[in-house]
Amino acid sequence: MRYLKYLIIAVFILGLSACSDYLDKEPDDQLTLEMVFDDKTRTEDWLAGIYNAIPDPYWGFARHIGYDAFSDDLAPSTGWEQFGWDVISKQTGNWNPTSSWDADFWADLPRRIRSAQIFIENVRPNAAQRVTQDDVDNMKYEARFLIAYYYWLMVEAYGPVPFSPEESLPVDAPEEELMAVRKPVDDIIDWIDQELLELSELLPAAYSDNNMYGRATSIMSLAVRARMMLFAASPLLNGNPDYEDFVNAEGEALFNSTYDPEKWVRAKEASEDLLTAAHSAGHDLYYEYNDDGTIDPFLSYQNMMFTRANDGNAEILFARPSVETWEYDRHAQPRGTGGNGGLGVTQSLVDAFFMKIWITYRSS
Amino acid sequence: MDWLESITRDYATNERFNLSVSGGNPILRYSLVGSYYGEQGIIDRDKSQDWSSTMRLQRYNMRSNVDIDLTETTLFRVNVGGYLQDDRRPPQSIDHLFNMAFETPPYVHPEQYSSGEVPVTPERSNPWALATQTGYQRGSSSRLETLFEIEQELDFILQGLETRFKFSFDRYSANSVTRSKSPDYYMPAIGRTDDGELDLTIYQYGQQFLDHSTGSEWGDRSVYVEGSAMYQRNFGLHNVEGLFLYNQRHYDNGDMLPYRNQGIAGRASYGYANRYIAEFNFGYNGSENFAEGRRFGFFPSIAVGWVMSEEEFMYPLSSTLSNLKFKASHGLVGNDDIGGRRFAYITTIGETGGYNWGVNADYHRAGRWEGDYGVPNLTWETVAKTNVGIEIELWHSINIQADYFQEQRRDIFMQRQTIPSSTGFITSPWANYGKVDNQGVDISLDGNRRFSDDFSISVRGTFTYAVNEIVEQDEPSTIVGTHRSSTGHPVGQLFGLVAEGLFTEDDFIDVDNGILHPDIPDHTFGPVRPGDIKYKDVNEDGVITDLDRTAIGGTVDPQIVYGFGANMQYKNFDFGFFFQGNARTDRIIREGSSYLIPGAGGGALGNFYSNVDDRWTPENPNQDVFWPRLADYVHSNNTQASTWWLRDMSLLRLKNVEIGYNIPEEILDRAGSKSARIFIRGENLLTFTDFDLWDPEVGTNHGFRYPIMKSYAFGVNVTF
Structure with a gap:
């Protein structure tokens, strides 16, 4: 009997020790950062996730971002509000400071920026899959371009924003880093200006590999920079008295309220930099010609929008290779031609074009 | 068209059969239960179709329990149960x-034109057609539950020692087949043609036959193992008990990895003369959700009791006060459930939109980015529970138990609320953060009294009242201490604007353009006119915005839950009923559905309920109405969560009532049966509530849910 007792206790202890690693299992088929950056496809997936927030100028500007409607270019049918077109309530004045904005750059772009920072911190050569150090360097420049570009998109939308372009924050970062204050517009613009200028010397002007079309180039950097410097010189940002008392939590003025004519000089130089570089890289205006050899201005303008680069359109400086045109078409086309006929063009957009007789409709 | 009437039937039937057999001899005992349950739902069908889409459920249950005494000290138990279920x-x-x-x-439009065409408003739906014209789905599932248990008395080693080993294996599997079609939909008729026919144009071409798609088979299985040793012995007046238990559970539902838990638990208790009782318990549990080193939590508790009625000085009262016990306990309980997030210490990779490169935009890459940020130092959430109670038994027939409890929940799992989106975290990181206190009372009463051989009554009642309070949580510093802070309120406190009534013409200097008097705060949710809801400027900044939201009403979860009932027996008749109720429960109705307001969807959405006349109109500018001014669009000013839509959802319901009759033995003897009883039972027959737009018990802010059924049942129990 006595040994039976020990046997039972022994079995019990054996049973317990056999189970001590019962919980020591971790998912082995779950992607980790390590696995992503050891794999060319997954690495490019990550890069694509950063590129994803480049605005779609067709459907994006019409619907989610709504810049077409926020500006005075078009008015979507008010009947679409019930389908979630929240830009309509903003056109009709039915909104307030807590209304949402579909594109929500304030939350979305910092995510892409953080994602780009993590990319830069982790991307590495991969001999097995023929990813060289040069490829890696170029992808890092692309990620840096996207960080600069997204900060510019935020400045364009919000003016001053929280600004930490250097590295990704850990979750236990000190509160003052997590709760970063907005930085003055001029400081952010100066940083983007420098960053894009530097990248324009690091990135190629174009890629010989057809699959690389749409990846960041030096021309894209200079184009974004030229556009930004023009905005920075404009009265909205250059000495705007409306923002005189607009300060951040540390009391720093967020807009420079003194007019600085030098900003126009910088804007001009930025545009010159772009034009010089673009022409030498083979970019040029797109033309269509009449039978007699003269320029057809209407078709030149229209087909500039419709012609792809590999069909001879050298005017495209910053390509977003894939855009949603089907939805745009469907909503813009008149009823009876397969569309909903709900995108109304405003008079101010009509007035932006000359009629055949070289005057605008309104002045006729 | 009453669409609810159109998709539902007035009643549905269900049927239930049970058969149980039990028996055995001194070394083997068995019981066998078989049952059938069939139910039809109230969604209507179209009888002209040769298939039916009415909800139907059939379930066959089987359970068998066998106990075998392998030796005089060894009991072997096998329980096997399960069901097969078909539904449509x-x-x-x-x-x-x-x-x-x-x-x-x-x-x-009507549900269907007399000529047979099914109309629909473009981009909307025809509820009747959805319910009856689109086919059906058939499902089949089965569950198997097994339990094997060995109990071994070990008195030969140590008097009073016993061990138990349990193994259980459960399995569930299900599959489904969908046979669906869409009918030809026509635009609503716009008139009649010259020859008197409806002028109909087709909107969407449907199909005549039912499609077929097989759902993938799914299921889960779990394996549970438990081993325990128990010790119980009396030494004179001293009673000693002990328990040591190990368990582990493995649950596999086809997720990335099976879910696993393991733990040990123990108990030691000492009692003296059934008068004084002291007990110590502990649990030591491990969870896969935490990193090594933080994986196991230790949760001890102690309890003491004093049975005062067993004291000698109480013996004279023992016929009246047959039991009087005081008890108190304090202990810790852990929780590792982190809202579906597993392996919280590992950073996951998430998916986002991809991007296309290439001159033909054909070099596609799926987008990836950071998923949930892994937090290595997450650990168990704990609740410290304190309980004091009293048990009283009077005249050996009335039992009263009253407990006061207090719980302090700490290190609550939550996603950080104060990390701003500008940091770029894809999902807000998890943390052990937050404190909630909960306290309340729990009272139950039951009594049994046999007045004579022919007449007895038993009554029972329960009452629970609990209030909790958020002591600390992750709130932005700009909110803490203001009317918008939920700290200091119960978990789930409702927030909204304070409605001061409806605007009148006097509030405007220009009614047509909606320009308010200068001393009335600007309402920023959209243009307002007389008849719209007027809100209070809680933060006194001169405008009504979301910043004016404050705590209104209570919580959705009731703070009071109670029930009471009685059973009576008189000769061969018996009668029983049970009421259930809850109180201190509120809801902001309409939240989650903008289209609950009549006509709000541009004419194509927004139903009209029977109380639609109870509304503000220029002719009837009444403040005391259900609906404010109606609009044919989503009128953001009136759809804000506010006290206007706050409703008390308290409810008292006659949960069941039953009348039975036992057939006299002299009749049964002739049929060879031991006993037989026939009964009529009703469920949910009466409901008392102030809220009458839908049944509060469906638990939604808008009623869009399969309703609670009243049911009547007639049945027979026969024992042979």
Whole structure:
């Protein structure tokens, strides 16, 4: 009997020790950062996730971002509000400071920026899959371009924003880093200006590999920079008295309220930099010609929008290779031609074009 | 068109059969239970179709329990149970059908034209057609539950020692087949043609036959193992008990990895003369959700009791006060459930939109980015529970138990609320953060009294009152201490604007353009006119915005839950009933559905309920109405969560009532039966509530849910 007792206790202890690693299992088929950056496809997936927030100028500007409607270019049918077109309530004045904005750059772009920072911190050569150090360097420049570009998109939308372009924050970062204050517009613009200028010397002007079309180039950097410097010189940002008392939590003025004519000089130089570089890289205006050899201005303008680069359109400086045109078409086309006929063009957009007789409709 | 009427039937039937057999001899005992349950739902069908989409459920249950005494000290138990189930339903979710029936206005079109065409408003739905014209889904599932248990008395080693080993294996599997079609939909008729026919144009071409798609088979299985040793012995007046238990559970539902838990638990208790009792318990549990080193939590508790009625000085009272016990306990309980997030210490990779490169935009890469940020130092959430109670038994027939409890929940799992989106975290990181206190009382009473051989009554009642309070949580410093802070309120406190009534013409200097008097705060949710809801400027900044939201009403979860009932027996008749109720429960109705407001969806959504006349109109500018001024669009000013839509959802319900008759033995003897009883039972027959737009018990802010059924049953129990 006595040994039976020990046997039972022994079995019990054996049973317990056999189970001590019962919980020591971790998912082995779950992607980790390590696995992503050891794999060319997954690495490019990550890069694509950063590129994803480049605005779609067709459907994006019409619907989610709504810049077409926020500006005075078009008015979507008010009947679409019930389908979630929240830009309509903003056109009709039915909104307030807590209304949402579909594109929500304030939350979305910092995510892409953080994602780009993590990319830069982790991307590495991969001999097995023929990813060289040069490829890696170029992808890092692309990620840096996207960080600069997204900060510019935020400045364009919000003016001053929280600004930490250097590295990704850990979750236990000190509160003052997590709760970063907005930085003055001029400081952010100066940083983007420098960053894009530097990248324009690091990135190629174009890629010989057809699959690389749409990846960041030096021309894209200079184009974004030229556009930004023009905005920075404009009265909205250059000495705007409306923002005189607009300060951040540390009391720093967020807009420079003194007019600085030098900003126009910088804007001009930025545009010159772009034009010089673009022409030498083979970019040029797109033309269509009449039978007699003269320029057809209407078709030149229209087909500039419709012609792809590999069909001879050298005017495209910053390509977003894939855009949603089907939805745009469907909503813009008149009823009876397969569309909903709900995108109304405003008079101010009509007035932006000359009629055949070289005057605008309104002045006729 | 009453769409609810159109998709539902007035009643549905269900049927239930049970058969149980038990018996055995001194070394083997068995029981066998078989049952059948069949139910039909109230969603209607179209009888002209040769298939049916009515909800139907059939379940066959079987359970067998066998106990075998292997030796004089060894008991072996095998329980096997399970069911087979078949069901049928419309391919749409039932909530969706109710949603559509609740939201579609009555005037858009009939369910079907007399000539047979099915109309629909473009981009909307015809609730009747969805319910009856789109086919059906058939499902089949089965569950098997097994338990093997060995109990071994070890008195030969140590008097009073016993061990138990349990193993159980459960399995569930299900599959489904969807046979669906869409009918030809026509635009609503715009008139009649010259020859008197409806002028109909087709909107969408459907199909004549039922499609077929097989759902993938799914299921889960779990394996549970438990081993325990128990010790119980009396030494004179001293009673000593001990328990040591190990368990582990493995649950596999086809997720990335099976879910696993393991733990040990123990108990030691000492009692003296049934008068004084002291007990110590502990649990030591491990969870896969935490990193090594933080994986196990230790949760001890102690309890003491004093049975005062067993004291000698109480013996004179023992016929009246037959039991009087005081008890108190304090202990810790852990929780490792982190809202579906597993392996919280590992950073996951998430998916986002991809991007296309290439001159033909054909070099596609799926987008990836950071998923949930892994937090290595997450650990168990704990609740410290303190309980004091009293048990009283009077005249050996009335039992009263009263407990006061207090719980302090600490290190609550939550996603950080104060990390701003500008940091770029994809999902807000998890943390052990937050404190909630909960306290309340729990009272139960039951009494049994046999007045004579022919007449007895038993009554029972329960009452629970609990209030909790958020002591600390992750709130932005700009909110803490203001009217918007939920710290200091119960978990789930409702927030909204304070409605001061409806605007009158006097509030405007220009009614036509909606310009308010300068001393009335600007309402920023959209243009307002007389008849719209007027809100209070809680933060006194001169405008009404979301910043004026404050705590209104209570919580959705009731703070009081109670029930009471009685059973009576008189000769061969018996009668019983049970009421259930809850109180201190509020809801902001309409939240989650803008189209609950009549006509709000541009004419194609927004149903009209029977109380639609109870509304503000220029002719009837009444403040005391259910609906404010109605609009044919989503009128953001009136759809804000506010006290206007706050409703008390308290409810008292006659949960069941039953009358039975036992057939006298002299009749049964002739049929060879030991006993037989026939009964009529009703469930949910009476409901008392102030809220009458839908049944509060469906638990939604808008009623779009399969309703609670009243049911009547007639049955027979026969024992042979």
